[in-house]
Amino acid sequence: NAGVTQTPKFQVLKTGQSMTLQCAQDMNHNSMYWYRQDPGMGLRLIYYSASEGTTDKGEVPNGYNVSRLNKREFSLRLESAAPSQTSVYFCASRDHWENQPQHFGDGTRLSIL
Amino acid sequence: EDKVVQSPLSLVVHEGDTVTLNCSYEVTNFRSLLWYKQEKKAPTFLFMLTSSGIEKKSGRLSSILDKKELFSILNITATQTGDSAVYLCAVSYSGNTPLVFGKGTRLSVIA
Secondary structure (H helix, E strand, C coil): CCCEEEECCEEEECCCCCEEEEEEECCCCCEEEEEEECCCCCEEEEEEECCCCCCEECCCCCCEEEEECCCCEEEEEECCCCHHHCEEEEEEEECCCCCCCCEECCCEEEEEC | CCCEEEECCEEEEECCCCEEEEEEECCCCEEEEEEEEECCCCCEEEEEECCCCCCEEECCEEEEEECCCCEEEEEECCCCHHHCEEEEEEEEECCCCCCEECCCEEEEEEC
16 A cells, blocks of 8 residues: 655755655545645645646745646656755645545655755 | 634643643635644544544544534543654645645653
8 A cells, every 4th residue: 555655755955956856646536735844833735736737836835846747646846946945845645526534645855955 | 814723732741641632623615624643754644524523533532523613622541652743633625725734733742
Protein backbone atom coordinates (compact mmCIF):
# COMPACT_ATOMS: atom_id res chain seq x y z
CA ASN A 1 0.00 0.00 0.00
CA ALA A 2 2.04 2.94 -1.25
CA GLY A 3 -0.65 5.63 -0.78
CA VAL A 4 0.92 9.04 -1.46
CA THR A 5 4.59 8.99 -2.45
CA GLN A 6 6.76 12.09 -2.44
CA THR A 7 10.26 12.50 -3.81
CA PRO A 8 12.80 13.54 -2.76
CA LYS A 9 12.62 13.23 1.04
CA PHE A 10 15.36 15.79 1.62
CA GLN A 11 16.91 18.47 -0.57
CA VAL A 12 19.32 21.34 -0.07
CA LEU A 13 19.33 24.12 -2.66
CA LYS A 14 21.17 27.36 -3.14
CA THR A 15 19.23 30.59 -3.53
CA GLY A 16 18.12 31.02 -7.13
CA GLN A 17 18.21 27.33 -8.03
CA SER A 18 15.10 25.62 -9.32
CA MET A 19 13.66 22.23 -8.52
CA THR A 20 10.53 20.14 -8.81
CA LEU A 21 8.98 18.14 -6.00
CA GLN A 22 7.21 15.05 -7.22
CA CYS A 23 4.04 13.49 -5.82
CA ALA A 24 2.12 10.42 -6.92
CA GLN A 25 -0.90 8.64 -5.44
CA ASP A 26 -2.22 5.21 -6.19
CA MET A 27 -5.68 5.54 -4.60
CA ASN A 28 -7.43 6.88 -7.72
CA HIS A 29 -8.20 10.13 -5.91
CA ASN A 30 -9.47 13.04 -7.96
CA SER A 31 -8.11 15.84 -5.75
CA MET A 32 -4.49 16.54 -4.85
CA TYR A 33 -2.87 19.20 -2.68
CA TRP A 34 0.46 20.78 -1.82
CA TYR A 35 1.07 22.22 1.68
CA ARG A 36 4.01 23.74 3.42
CA GLN A 37 4.58 23.55 7.15
CA ASP A 38 7.05 25.77 8.97
CA PRO A 39 8.37 25.01 12.47
CA GLY A 40 5.66 25.32 15.10
CA MET A 41 3.08 26.35 12.53
CA GLY A 42 0.08 24.79 10.92
CA LEU A 43 -0.37 23.53 7.40
CA ARG A 44 -0.63 26.19 4.72
CA LEU A 45 -2.09 25.30 1.35
CA ILE A 46 0.06 26.29 -1.62
CA TYR A 47 -1.88 24.94 -4.60
CA TYR A 48 -4.47 22.29 -5.21
CA SER A 49 -5.99 20.37 -8.06
CA ALA A 50 -9.63 19.47 -7.57
CA SER A 51 -9.59 17.20 -10.59
CA GLU A 52 -7.33 16.21 -13.45
CA GLY A 53 -6.76 19.20 -15.70
CA THR A 54 -7.48 21.88 -13.10
CA THR A 55 -5.28 23.71 -10.62
CA ASP A 56 -6.06 26.51 -8.18
CA LYS A 57 -4.12 28.75 -5.85
CA GLY A 58 -4.21 28.19 -2.15
CA GLU A 59 -3.21 30.46 0.69
CA VAL A 60 0.49 30.91 -0.19
CA PRO A 61 1.05 30.35 -3.96
CA ASN A 62 3.69 33.02 -4.64
CA GLY A 63 7.00 31.58 -5.82
CA TYR A 64 5.52 28.22 -6.81
CA ASN A 65 4.00 26.56 -9.85
CA VAL A 66 2.22 23.23 -10.15
CA SER A 67 1.40 20.69 -12.81
CA ARG A 68 -1.28 18.02 -12.62
CA LEU A 69 0.43 15.66 -15.03
CA ASN A 70 -2.32 13.04 -14.91
CA LYS A 71 -4.72 11.70 -12.31
CA ARG A 72 -1.91 10.12 -10.28
CA GLU A 73 0.76 12.83 -10.32
CA PHE A 74 0.90 16.41 -9.07
CA SER A 75 4.25 18.22 -9.07
CA LEU A 76 5.34 21.42 -7.34
CA ARG A 77 8.04 23.60 -8.89
CA LEU A 78 10.18 26.29 -7.35
CA GLU A 79 11.52 28.37 -10.23
CA SER A 80 13.98 30.48 -8.24
CA ALA A 81 14.33 29.23 -4.70
CA ALA A 82 14.51 31.71 -1.83
CA PRO A 83 15.50 31.12 1.83
CA SER A 84 11.89 31.92 2.83
CA GLN A 85 10.85 28.75 1.05
CA THR A 86 12.79 26.59 3.48
CA SER A 87 10.09 24.35 4.87
CA VAL A 88 8.61 20.87 4.99
CA TYR A 89 6.36 20.23 2.01
CA PHE A 90 3.48 17.77 2.15
CA CYS A 91 1.51 16.41 -0.74
CA ALA A 92 -1.94 15.01 -0.06
CA SER A 93 -4.78 13.44 -1.98
CA ARG A 94 -8.46 12.86 -1.41
CA ASP A 95 -11.59 11.64 -3.11
CA HIS A 96 -13.39 14.93 -2.59
CA TRP A 97 -16.58 13.95 -4.39
CA GLU A 98 -17.06 10.88 -2.21
CA ASN A 99 -16.18 12.93 0.89
CA GLN A 100 -13.38 10.57 1.92
CA PRO A 101 -10.47 11.27 4.28
CA GLN A 102 -7.39 13.04 2.98
CA HIS A 103 -4.11 11.14 2.97
CA PHE A 104 -0.67 12.71 3.20
CA GLY A 105 2.73 11.81 1.82
CA ASP A 106 5.72 11.57 4.17
CA GLY A 107 6.94 15.04 3.28
CA THR A 108 9.97 16.67 1.67
CA ARG A 109 12.31 18.61 3.92
CA LEU A 110 13.70 21.45 1.79
CA SER A 111 16.49 23.78 2.89
CA ILE A 112 17.50 26.79 0.82
CA LEU A 113 20.81 28.41 1.64
CA GLU B 1 -11.77 35.13 10.60
CA ASP B 2 -10.81 31.47 11.10
CA LYS B 3 -13.39 28.95 9.98
CA VAL B 4 -12.03 26.18 12.21
CA VAL B 5 -10.89 26.98 15.74
CA GLN B 6 -9.17 24.51 18.02
CA SER B 7 -8.67 24.81 21.76
CA PRO B 8 -6.58 24.71 23.75
CA LEU B 9 -3.54 25.49 21.57
CA SER B 10 -1.32 23.46 23.86
CA LEU B 11 -1.76 21.15 26.80
CA VAL B 12 0.56 19.34 29.18
CA VAL B 13 -0.76 16.34 31.12
CA HIS B 14 0.62 13.42 33.08
CA GLU B 15 0.45 9.83 31.94
CA GLY B 16 -2.89 8.30 32.84
CA ASP B 17 -4.82 11.57 32.61
CA THR B 18 -7.85 11.98 30.35
CA VAL B 19 -7.82 14.89 27.92
CA THR B 20 -10.49 16.57 25.82
CA LEU B 21 -9.57 18.55 22.74
CA ASN B 22 -12.06 20.92 21.14
CA CYS B 23 -12.80 21.99 17.61
CA SER B 24 -15.46 24.50 16.57
CA TYR B 25 -16.38 25.35 13.00
CA GLU B 26 -18.59 27.44 10.77
CA VAL B 27 -21.79 25.84 9.58
CA THR B 28 -22.12 27.06 6.00
CA ASN B 29 -22.02 24.10 3.57
CA PHE B 30 -20.61 21.71 6.19
CA ARG B 31 -20.00 18.12 5.00
CA SER B 32 -17.74 16.44 7.55
CA LEU B 33 -15.15 16.96 10.25
CA LEU B 34 -11.86 15.07 10.40
CA TRP B 35 -9.27 14.56 13.12
CA TYR B 36 -5.59 13.93 12.43
CA LYS B 37 -2.57 13.18 14.62
CA GLN B 38 0.78 14.66 13.68
CA GLU B 39 3.98 13.55 15.33
CA LYS B 40 7.33 14.50 13.79
CA LYS B 41 6.13 13.56 10.34
CA ALA B 42 3.01 13.67 8.17
CA PRO B 43 -0.49 13.92 9.67
CA THR B 44 -2.20 10.57 10.05
CA PHE B 45 -5.96 10.18 9.85
CA LEU B 46 -7.88 9.34 13.03
CA PHE B 47 -11.61 9.90 12.54
CA MET B 48 -14.14 11.37 10.17
CA LEU B 49 -17.53 12.47 11.51
CA THR B 50 -20.54 13.39 9.45
CA SER B 51 -23.49 12.70 11.73
CA SER B 52 -24.28 14.43 14.96
CA GLY B 53 -24.24 12.49 18.19
CA ILE B 54 -22.58 9.34 16.87
CA GLU B 55 -19.33 8.54 18.65
CA LYS B 56 -16.37 7.21 16.72
CA LYS B 57 -14.00 5.15 18.83
CA SER B 58 -10.59 3.58 18.38
CA GLY B 59 -8.94 2.16 21.47
CA ARG B 60 -8.42 4.97 23.96
CA LEU B 61 -9.42 7.66 21.46
CA SER B 62 -12.97 8.72 20.77
CA SER B 63 -14.66 11.62 19.05
CA ILE B 64 -18.13 13.02 18.72
CA LEU B 65 -19.75 15.74 16.65
CA ASP B 66 -22.44 18.19 17.72
CA LYS B 67 -23.92 19.74 14.58
CA LYS B 68 -26.33 21.90 16.53
CA GLU B 69 -23.61 23.61 18.57
CA LEU B 70 -21.06 23.36 15.73
CA PHE B 71 -18.23 21.62 17.53
CA SER B 72 -16.44 18.32 17.94
CA ILE B 73 -14.39 16.89 20.78
CA LEU B 74 -11.58 14.38 20.72
CA ASN B 75 -11.14 12.43 23.95
CA ILE B 76 -8.06 10.49 24.91
CA THR B 77 -8.28 8.35 28.04
CA ALA B 78 -5.39 6.91 30.05
CA THR B 79 -2.90 9.01 28.11
CA GLN B 80 0.54 7.65 27.30
CA THR B 81 3.74 9.42 26.27
CA GLY B 82 3.16 8.08 22.76
CA ASP B 83 0.05 10.26 22.56
CA SER B 84 2.27 13.36 22.53
CA ALA B 85 1.60 15.04 19.19
CA VAL B 86 -0.20 17.86 17.48
CA TYR B 87 -3.86 17.03 16.91
CA LEU B 88 -5.40 18.68 13.89
CA CYS B 89 -9.06 19.24 13.18
CA ALA B 90 -10.19 19.79 9.60
CA VAL B 91 -13.57 20.51 8.07
CA SER B 92 -14.83 19.58 4.63
CA TYR B 93 -17.22 22.03 3.05
CA SER B 94 -19.31 21.55 -0.08
CA GLY B 95 -18.02 22.38 -3.50
CA ASN B 96 -14.46 22.12 -4.78
CA THR B 97 -12.94 23.70 -1.70
CA PRO B 98 -10.05 22.01 0.09
CA LEU B 99 -10.23 20.93 3.72
CA VAL B 100 -9.96 23.81 6.15
CA PHE B 101 -7.53 22.98 8.95
CA GLY B 102 -7.40 24.42 12.44
CA LYS B 103 -4.07 25.47 13.92
CA GLY B 104 -3.88 22.32 16.00
CA THR B 105 -3.57 21.43 19.68
CA ARG B 106 -0.10 20.44 20.86
CA LEU B 107 -0.45 17.71 23.50
CA SER B 108 2.49 16.79 25.67
CA VAL B 109 2.17 13.76 27.94
CA ILE B 110 4.82 13.53 30.62
CA ALA B 111 5.70 10.44 32.62
